Amino acid sequence: MGQRNKLLHSDGDSDPMGVVANLFDVAMVFAVALMVALVTRFNMTELFSKEDFSLVKNPGKENMEIITKKGETIQRYTPSENQESEGKKGRKVGIAYELENGEIIYVPE
Incomplete structure (x- = not known):
């Protein structure tokens, strides 16, 4: 009977750092799940593909x-x-419009 009681109450249950390690594991799983959810929600999966791409954020605005x-x-x-501080120079050369059917028309100035 003494042997059975000893197996149920092991010394590992009194380790306070074991709880911290488990909390860290749970936090890491939550962080990875949150990153995956954000990437799929905002359709940013092309960042992980092998194809080259260009993306314009806030087109035509100050930012x-x-x-x-x-x-x-x-x-x-x-x-x-x-732009001279970075060694890059540029100027606006035209405007692009996207039609309802998805076609893009460029109009030079």
């Missing part, structure tokens, strides 16, 4: 940003009035 992926490198470009 517009162009994100391009070529191979393994992802570059972010934010157009601003003072």
Whole structure:
């Protein structure tokens, strides 16, 4: 009878760091699940594909940003009035319109 009682109440139950390790594991699983849910919710799965792409965030607004992926490198470009500090110069050359059928028309200035 003493042997059976000893198996039910082992010394591992009194380890306070075991609880912390379990909480850490639960937090890591939750963080990974949250990242996967956000990527699929905002349709950002192309960031993990092997294809090259360009993405324009907030087109035509002050905080517009162009994100391009070529191979393994992802570059972010934010157009601003003072481009000379970065060694990049550019100017607006036209406007692009997307029609209802998905066709894009470019109109030069």
